[in-house]
Amino acid sequence: MSKINLQVVLATCALSLALGTHAKDSPESKAIAALEQRLAALEQRVTLQEDIEKVRIVAFSYGYYMDNVLYDQVKAMFSPNIESCELAGYGVFIGLKGCSRMWTDLIGKPLGADRNQLAFGRLAKHYMIKDVITVAADGKTAQGRFDYISMGGTFGNNEATGSQIDVYNFGFVKEEGVWKIAKFWMAFDTINYNQRDWATNPKIRCPNPAVPPDAPPTFHHPFPETGVIPFHYPNPVTGKPVQAPVTDTRYWIGNWPGEFGKECGKRAEKLP
Amino acid sequence: MSKINLQVVLATCALSLALGTHAKDSPESKAIAALEQRLAALEQRVTLQEDIEKVRIVAFSYGYYMDNVLYDQVKAMFSPNIESCELAGYGVFIGLKGCSRMWTDLIGKPLGADRNQLAFGRLAKHYMIKDVITVAADGKTAQGRFDYISMGGTFGNNEATGSQIDVYNFGFVKEEGVWKIAKFWMAFDTINYNQRDWATNPKIRCPNPAVPPDAPPTFHHPFPETGVIPFHYPNPVTGKPVQAPVTDTRYWIGNWPGEFGKECGKRAEKLP
Amino acid sequence: MSKINLQVVLATCALSLALGTHAKDSPESKAIAALEQRLAALEQRVTLQEDIEKVRIVAFSYGYYMDNVLYDQVKAMFSPNIESCELAGYGVFIGLKGCSRMWTDLIGKPLGADRNQLAFGRLAKHYMIKDVITVAADGKTAQGRFDYISMGGTFGNNEATGSQIDVYNFGFVKEEGVWKIAKFWMAFDTINYNQRDWATNPKIRCPNPAVPPDAPPTFHHPFPETGVIPFHYPNPVTGKPVQAPVTDTRYWIGNWPGEFGKECGKRAEKLP
Numbered sequence: 001m002s003k004i005n006l007q008v009v010l011a012t013c014a015l016s017l018a019l020g021t022h023a024k025d026s027p028e029s030k031a032i033a034a035l036e037q038r039l040a041a042l043e044q045r046v047t048l049q050e051d052i053e054k055v056r057i058v059a060f061s062y063g064y065y066m067d068n069v070l071y072d073q074v075k076a077m078f079s080p081n082i083e084s085c086e087l088a089g090y091g092v093f094i095g096l097k098g099c100s101r102m103w104t105d106l107i108g109k110p111l112g113a114d115r116n117q118l119a120f121g122r123l124a125k126h127y128m129i130k131d132v133i134t135v136a137a138d139g140k141t142a143q144g145r146f147d148y149i150s151m152g153g154t155f156g157n158n159e160a161t162g163s164q165i166d167v168y169n170f171g172f173v174k175e176e177g178v179w180k181i182a183k184f185w186m187a188f189d190t191i192n193y194n195q196r197d198w199a200t201n202p203k204i205r206c207p208n209p210a211v212p213p214d215a216p217p218t219f220h221h222p223f224p225e226t227g228v229i230p231f232h233y234p235n236p237v238t239g240k241p242v243q244a245p246v247t248d249t250r251y252w253i254g255n256w257p258g259e260f261g262k263e264c265g266k267r268a269e270k271l272p
Numbered sequence: 273m274s275k276i277n278l279q280v281v282l283a284t285c286a287l288s289l290a291l292g293t294h295a296k297d298s299p300e301s302k303a304i305a306a307l308e309q310r311l312a313a314l315e316q317r318v319t320l321q322e323d324i325e326k327v328r329i330v331a332f333s334y335g336y337y338m339d340n341v342l343y344d345q346v347k348a349m350f351s352p353n354i355e356s357c358e359l360a361g362y363g364v365f366i367g368l369k370g371c372s373r374m375w376t377d378l379i380g381k382p383l384g385a386d387r388n389q390l391a392f393g394r395l396a397k398h399y400m401i402k403d404v405i406t407v408a409a410d411g412k413t414a415q416g417r418f419d420y421i422s423m424g425g426t427f428g429n430n431e432a433t434g435s436q437i438d439v440y441n442f443g444f445v446k447e448e449g450v451w452k453i454a455k456f457w458m459a460f461d462t463i464n465y466n467q468r469d470w471a472t473n474p475k476i477r478c479p480n481p482a483v484p485p486d487a488p489p490t491f492h493h494p495f496p497e498t499g500v501i502p503f504h505y506p507n508p509v510t511g512k513p514v515q516a517p518v519t520d521t522r523y524w525i526g527n528w529p530g531e532f533g534k535e536c537g538k539r540a541e542k543l544p
Numbered sequence: 545m546s547k548i549n550l551q552v553v554l555a556t557c558a559l560s561l562a563l564g565t566h567a568k569d570s571p572e573s574k575a576i577a578a579l580e581q582r583l584a585a586l587e588q589r590v591t592l593q594e595d596i597e598k599v600r601i602v603a604f605s606y607g608y609y610m611d612n613v614l615y616d617q618v619k620a621m622f623s624p625n626i627e628s629c630e631l632a633g634y635g636v637f638i639g640l641k642g643c644s645r646m647w648t649d650l651i652g653k654p655l656g657a658d659r660n661q662l663a664f665g666r667l668a669k670h671y672m673i674k675d676v677i678t679v680a681a682d683g684k685t686a687q688g689r690f691d692y693i694s695m696g697g698t699f700g701n702n703e704a705t706g707s708q709i710d711v712y713n714f715g716f717v718k719e720e721g722v723w724k725i726a727k728f729w730m731a732f733d734t735i736n737y738n739q740r741d742w743a744t745n746p747k748i749r750c751p752n753p754a755v756p757p758d759a760p761p762t763f764h765h766p767f768p769e770t771g772v773i774p775f776h777y778p779n780p781v782t783g784k785p786v787q788a789p790v791t792d793t794r795y796w797i798g799n800w801p802g803e804f805g806k807e808c809g810k811r812a813e814k815l816p
Binding site for chain 1: 571572575579583586589593596673674675676677678689691707709737738740742743744768769770772775777781782786789791793795
Binding site: 027028031032035038039042045046049052129130131132133134145147149163165189190193194196197198199200202223224225226228231233235236237238242245247249251 | 298300301304307308311314315318321322325326328329330332333335336337340342345348349389390391392393394395397399400401423425426427428429430432433450451452466
């Protein structure tokens with residue numbers, strides 16, 4: 001073979017080699033592309049699991065900061081775009097402005113809120129139990145339902161010993177990789193459980209005229225009224241939403257639809 | 273070189289190329305196969321982590337549905353193959369038929385079970401605490417141990433305020449990708465904790481002759497008797513099973529082995 | 545072409561083939577190396593998630609073993625290198641020797657510690673709530689903060705019914721793949737909550753002269769004093785440490801810095 005022919009052979013060989021090894025449809029390239037897709041999908045699943053634990057920490061930190069009246073630490077966890085805050089029958093406070101107003105003007109003053117510190121002689125534990133945390137598939141928002149039971153008391157006053165029994169519905173949002181509180185709602189079952197006369201002399205929390213809300217309460221049916229505090233998630237087996245009926249026997253007035261702004265307290269005529 | 277020779281060279285080259293690139297034992301193919309195995313193993317580990325959180329939601333949803341007497345929502349979470357249900361000293365109810373019977377005929381009627389709704393004037397919170405959830409290595413079954421403390425009461429009756437203190441042992445099974453309840457057992461420490469005379473006048477729950485079980489209770493040693501409610505999992509450090517002794521001092525009769533079906537209640541002669 | 549030339553061509557071809565297919569800088573090899581790195585990083589993230597759940601089980605198992613006075617099971621979970629154990633105002637017990645001494649000589653005797661079994665007629669539930677578990681990035685250590693509320697009582701003595709309210713700060717270490725307890729600290733808010741006169745007659749736990757500690761208590765400010773039981777982790781949103789002020793109003797003596805070993809109990813002059 002001539003020199004030219006040998007060169008042609010080698011060049012063709014090298015070319016075939018190059019084409020063969022780097023062909024987009026080689027089994028290796030296809031296998032690698034498939035692995036990259038599988039790995040990306042698995043990374044997303046792991047991120048969601050990490051998010052559940054991170055949201056759990058935000059939620060429980062809320063509780064610990066409330067125990068200690070560290071309201072600045074609580075407010076630092078609000079998203080700037082927080083939707084609303086609602087507590088008992090005080091009504092809905094909208095946006096960061098409303099939520100800050102609720103935490104500054106409405107709650108915690110007897111406990112030491114003005115000093116960001118639990119006052120001497122007070123106890124106000126916020127237990128958060130049955131933590132159900134769901135993260136949206138796109139990983140940007142989350143929600144949590146928690147039981148809340150408080151244990152509280154005041155030095156020198158044994159009669160003040162009692163518990164609040166409630167359910168929290170929290171919203172969370174992930175902003176720049178950090179999970180924050182996007183919505184706050186605490187709905188009471190009862191406010192003075194275990195006090196000597198709690199079951200004969202239950203209590204309601206009516207809107208405070210000094211700190212009016214931005215909107216009426218969404219749901220406030222304290223004992224002895226009963227109603228399902230709404231679920232943010234479906235039955236995990238059936239996948240269907242859980243209906244949330246309010247038992248139609250009324251004890252209070254001012255807390256039912258259409259009654260906001262009117263008289264609030266015990267109905268004169270109690271229907272069993 | 274002749275034409276025939278060139279063709280032979282090129283064909284041999286192409287053949288070598290083909291054999292070389294797609295050789296099963298090429299470093300790339302081996303590396304890809306190893307990656308596929310590692311990824312498959314990691315996918316399984318992630319699935320197990322997801323399963324723990326899914327089982328947590330099933331368990332806590334049980335608690336929330338019980339709080340609201342949404343017994344239909346509870347029953348919807350039973351596996352069709354649920355093994356058994358057991359509560360206090362009422363005995364063991366076997367299979368879906370037995371479990372349905374227990375939830376329909378035995379429990380919750382004063383709370384509103386007939387209407388699937390917590391009755392006016394009642395409170396019955398089911399707190400589930402110290403959630404230990406273990407998923408089997410094959411990912412098909414799981415178990416959970418939970419403390420249970422209830423806070424309950426009745427409108428108009430301050431004396432009725434009290435707590436049940438128990439331990440749940442749940443079994444779970446994954447059917448068609450959905451986690452369901454496969455076994456239910458709630459064992460009481462005490463039924464009337466914090467009522468005025470709970471420590472001098474403890475209570476036992478004997479089998480109900482109107483709703484007889486399918487088998488005797490497995491373990492019912494309410495206060496003041498003590499015994500370790502059995503653990504489903506070993507000590508996490510030693511890996512060894514935790515022994516579950518029952519303290520041999522007896523207060524009750526009817527709850528000890530061999531006594532089922534006979535007299536049930538306080539022993540006449542109390543041994544300290 | 546001569547035979548020699550053909551052989552040269554084939555050899556060169558095979559060599560090019562070999563060099564081409566196994567070139568370290570081929571796209572496939574680079575892609576495989578990148579996948580291996582991504583997978584290794586993801587494996588670490590999954591390990592950390594598994595570790596959180598494993599630490600959760602160690603922590604809650606501590607609680608369940610304490611409920612049943614299974615102190616041998618608790619001690620089996622101590623790392624041989626456990627740093628220290630501290631409980632209320634009893635002081636700090638250092639190392640495995642100190643921790644064993646604390647669990648053998650200091651606590652639990654009335655409950656049945658000598659027999660490793662909860663005594664007849666006793667109830668001592670340890671509820672662990674608001675579980676915040678953080679695993680270090682290197683996966684070797686972890687920490688956990690938990691609320692603790694006990695429910696306890698004694699057969700025949702209704703007055704003894706009450707709760708301890710505290711906060712646990714645990715350290716954990718992973719040794720040979722097994723998570724163990726590396727540090728134990730339980731700080732009291734109050735010791736006799738819900739007893740009839742708890743708010744007028746609070747209690748303190750002073751060092752026990754029969755079981756002296758190895759070092760003074762780090763923090764013991766029981767009700768009515770208040771102070772933030774220190775946080776091991778920063779605010780999850782700001783990333784900044786949470787300050788832990790102690791309210792400067794004093795009720796007790798013996799528990800403040802510099803007072804260890806001196807008189808311990810209620811101050812004669814109470815400043816409001």
